[in-house]
Every structure is written in structure tokens, then in C-alpha cells.
Amino acid sequence: MLRLRSSILAHLLSSSSASPNNPSLRHLLSATAAPRISPNPSFAVGDYLVDTCGLTRAQALKASVKLSHLKSPSKPDAVLAFLAGLGLSSADVAALVARDPKFICARVDKTLSSRFAELTGLGLSRPDTARLLWLAPRPFRSSTIVSGVQYYLHLFGSCENLFRTLKYGSHLLTADLERVVMPNVAFLQERGLIDCDIAKLCVNVPRMLATNPERVRAMVACAEGLGVPRSSGMLRYALQAVAFLGEKEIAARVDYLKKTFRFSDAEVSIAVSRSPFMLRRSKESLQLKSDFLISEVGLEPAYIARFPAMINYNLDGRVRPRYYVVKFLKKNGLLDRDWKFSTIFKVSEKVFVEKFICPHKEAAPHLAQDYAAACRGEVAARLIFA
Template identity: 65%
Template sequence: MLRLRRSLFSQILSSPSASPISHLRRLFSAAAPAVPPNPSSFSVEDYLVVTCGLTPAQARKASPRISHLKSPTNPDAVLAFLAGLGLSGADIAALVAKDPLFLCAKVEKTLSPVVVGLTGLGLSRSQIARLVSLPGVTFRCKSIIAGLEYCLALFGSSDNLLRALKGGSVLCSDLDRVVKPNVAFLRECGLGACDIARLCIPTPSLLSISPERIRTAVACVEGLGVPCGSRMFKHALQAVAFLSEDKITTKVEHLKKTFRWSDAEVGIAVSKAPKLLTMSIESLQRRSEFLISEVGLEMTYIVYRPAMLMYSLEGRLRPRYYVVKFLKENGLLSRNRDYYSAVKITEKEFVEKFICPHKDAAPHLADDYGAACRGEVPARFSFT
């Protein structure tokens, strides 16, 4: 069925002499049975299952929203349109399950003009097909063209735009009352176009919060000791923008209690690693117990190296500590070698600097390190 619709849509696109919808009607008439369908026999729920590919449960949930449909004429045209864009059956089923009202959109009045408008912005047909499938993209509304034109200029490329929209649609927010004022304010904070794009591609919802909220977030960031224009400002803003003031206060108090830090020390740590504020209390507690009780680090040492609190305890902090301790205990590494120097480097660098040079003196070290990364504690890593 979808193959037929794809073929029909291709014929529509290649027929400039007639309007797409009139050509579509003629093609469907030719493909349909001679006996016209009986409107009273049309079942929305059955149509969603049999023709659109929804599960019975999905169809039951979606059907009340389009219960006013009395015939398959418009839904068939919409499905032909989607198939012509290149969406698979699974893609179409997911779209209809997410937005059943898409089946009520008018191909000639809305969907086709949107495709023409987006093509004019430089988007390829495959990119448009990806847009249709993204959550929060109101493709059945012509205003999407103006929103996408603005966001395309903001994010710099269609690929960046699609990456941003995948994480949450800016297009759901009022362009003139929310998005543009937020962008203007971020510019006032010293962020250029590239900075804003890098900030918002991973967290596009940042542009969708109210202008009042983003101003409050910036004030909070500055209150934590991270000034606008600093290297960590973008990271701090990402961390606090979606946290309430109560949650931020709770996290700060927990950092003070767990590490026995002063307000000033918390400010230093957060300014260096703002994402500490997004970590759970449990994960911070486990890392503090390991670093302080087992590794023996001082509180002030961690203040100036807070990034280590965000590394995986099982996959990085603990196994690398075992290796460093083993090497020191066996005279293969200076006892003055800093633990953080072994933690902050990449996995490849760690292996090259701490494992490979000792393959003759400690041929088992690589296997023991691998076991430690899997959560085991090899006997050679146990010291009394």
C-alpha cells in the first residue's frame, strides 16, 4: 500500500500542469474500486491499525482525536504525501501515533506549501522527511517556515538545526515573544552567534523557557561566581537553567556538608565544574567517600579539581587508582605522582602512559586493569 502511495506522490510531483491535490484525486480514483466507499462503514480505529500500522492500543488512544473523520479520503492523501517524502511505514506509524491530527491536514493548502517553503530555505527532501518525524515539530502549520528560517540562521546549518530540534523543539515556543528575546538577552551576556549555537544545540529548550526565567538563571550563575563571558558561563547556564532556586540551594548545601567546604570553596568548585549542580546527591556521596576515605584526598585538593567528581566511579576513578597504587607500591611510579594526572587524561593516554611502559615488569597489569574496569578487584590490586 505504501509503495502505491509513494508511486502516486512521485507522479504528483512530476505533473506541473495540474494542482497536486486534483491530480492526487484522479490517481486515487483510478486505483480505487469502482464502488464508492460507504461513509457509514468507515472506522477510524480500524483505519489506524490496518492502513497506518498502529497497534490496537495506539489506535484506541489516537482515535478519539480524529473521530470526526467520516472517510479515508483526506487521510489517504496525507499518507501518500508522507510516503512521497520518503518516510517508511514505521516512520509514518510513529508520526500518526504521536500526532493523529496530522491525518486531517490539507495536502494542497498546508503540507505541500510547507515543503515548497522549506525547500526554498535549502533543506533537502530527506532533511524535510526527518523534520516531519521529529517530536514537537508542528509540520502541519505554515508558521513552521518562519520559525525554521530564523532557527536555521541561528544554528548556522541545516545539520545543526536538525540536531537541535531532535533534543526538543524551539518551534513550539512563540518566536517573537520568547525565542527572539532570549537570543537577544544572551547576546547582551556576551555570547556571539556561534556561542549561542553551541550552547543551544545540546539544550535547545534553553531558548523556549520564559525570558524572565533565563534572566533569573543568568543572575544565579553570576551569584555562583561564574561571570558572563567567562569560559564556564555556557556550562553553568546549561546546569542551572532548569533547576529551581530551592534545588540549587539544596545542592550547594549538600556540597558544603559532604566535603566540608565553605561558601567560597563551593563557589570555586562550581565555577570550575558547574555540572556538579546536576549530579544526584547519591552519586556525589559515593564519590566523596571513595576519594576522601580510600584515596585519601584532602577536601581542598578536590575544590580545585572538581571535574573528578563527574568521572565514573566504577569505570574510571577506582580502576585508575588501583593501577597508580600498584605501580607506586612496586616502585614503578614515583610516590609523588599526582593521582589527578592519571584521572583527567583520556583512556588512550592512560593506557599509553601507565600500562604500556610496564608490560615487561608487570605483564599482567593490562588484564588486571581491564578486570577492575569491569568491577572486579584482582588480587594484585589488594594491599594490606
């Protein structure tokens, strides 16, 4: 019987035509949800998770601990049929169950179907609601998800923005809306962040709004302590940089920047306030960029401090190849003006090619090829020794 049920469910999960209106699906839902089914002495949770839900043996072993009370496939069968009706693939179902094993114990009639109807009632499409279920299965079982989703849709402006945040965890949908989230949003708004800033902040720091308000205030104080003005567009980036870092760790990173780039106290303050995300760069990355910008390009620390964004650019895929191209053009008298390195490194790839590659096709026919190779890490000798 278990093998027969597994094969039926596997067919439903792999069928793209499965829907709640499918007669076979309705029959399976009613059959598997019937309370008259008694515990099955031969039912093994681990085998069910592998054979019917598609989990690996290791995943099933871990999930079984949370399902030791399960004595019958009745509820799980109904849940799997419900998920198939929403269009979730067998791989989606396996991933969902692995993340939240208790989901297969939910009541379809009183919980899942009701929640689905409430969320589509907010204006979510069926596919969006199914995606929300997959991203946040645990919160989906709670009635509080409805008010939460309604609030976040208004704050973030779209389902897609909310989903981008939920990809990194469902913290937002499990946090207390009135005691935690709303006070955090209000405080960030007081500091000049508008709703789209807060949405972008949440994508990069998903736990921000779900964190204790006192801690969020401390993070904002640290960000402002870097010299980023209140109501500045840079505040969001500063918050991303210092989020969940202690004051000692922030001080240590600022000190490393100062030593690595030979900044004075004033220069490191200017650099960090203009490009706070430098604080998130690895020591190895910072050292390599310092060696190149100061030792090879010959830039002064004061210049780098004024234009610190160049520290965040990709060294091998952007900064180094562009430097070699410009050096080649200067050496061969092909530049009509003296370009600042801050501009050379900053412009988009399209603009760089238009300004520094295309005009020299005749004078330097190999330049485009050499530049492309340099971006791949294969620097031609004629660029280096030009």
C-alpha cells in the first residue's frame, strides 16, 4: 500500500497539470485526510521521506527526529497532494520538506488552504503565493503571515522585492511586527532612509528589521560614527558595512585600512565616510589593491582617500587591465587628454571601450584583443612593457 501511495504521489508531483480542481487530486486529498485511518504499524517515517518526498538518506535521518510522532502517511499524503496542486515540482517539494519537515504534518483543510486563500485575497497571484510558501514554509503555517505580507508589500513595493529578501531567510515573517519591525522601520525613516532604501538594505542585511530595536539603534550610531551624515544616501551603505560588527572589530578594520593604505587619521576618516563598504573587504584584497595602486600605479594615499571607490573595484578584472591600456596609450601618444585614474576606473565598461579602445583600432589593432585577454588575467607583454 505504501509503495502504491508513493507512486501515485510521485506521479502527481511530477505532473505539470496537477491542480486543486483535478478529480484525482480531490479524491486523494479526501482519502488521505480521512480521520478514520488508523496508525499504520508498518509505516516508517525515514522510508517515507526518501521514497515519497524525495529526500536523501542523510536528510531523512535528520528530518525524522522532528517527525517521531508521525504514525501514518495520512496527513503527509494530503500535504504532498496540495503542493502538487500548486505546481511545485518534486525537487521543490524535497527541498521544502528538508528545510521544514513539520510542514508535512500541517492540516490542509484548516491551515494550508485557508492561508493560501487569505494571501491570494491580498492580491498575490497563485504562482506568487506558491513561491512564498516555498520560501517560507514555517511562517506560512502561521496566521500572522497575512498581516506581515500585507505590511511588507506596502514597504517594499512589490512581491519581487520581498522575495529577494526571503531568499536569505524568513526572519522578517517570524519577527514581531508591532514590537520589532515597525519600530525599526520608523527609526530608519527618521534617519532619512526612504522605503526603497530600507528594502535594499534588507536584501543585503535580511536580519536588520527583525533585530532588537536597541541593537539597530547601536548599528546606526556606529554608521554615523564613521562620519556618514544623517539623511545621507550613503547611510544605507554604512549600515550594510557595520551591521552586526562590534565597535572593537570596526575600530580594528579602520586601523588596518589606515596602515595598509598609509592613510593619516584625517584621510582614513574621509575614505571610510565616502566608501564605508571597504570595511567588509578582506585583508588580502586590501593589501593587493594597496600594492597595486600605491606601488605600481603611483597614487598618493591622499588621492585614494578622496576617491576610495576604486578600492572596491575588481582588481584583476577591471582596475589592472584598464591601467595597462591607458599606460600603453600614453606611452604611444594616443591620448588626447590627461585622464584621472579615478575616472578611468569608475566609468562603465561600455564607456571605457568607447573612449579608450574603439578610437585606436587603426593605430593599435591589437588593443581590443589585448584588453579582453587582460580582463581574463592574461596580460600581454606589450601592455606591461609599453
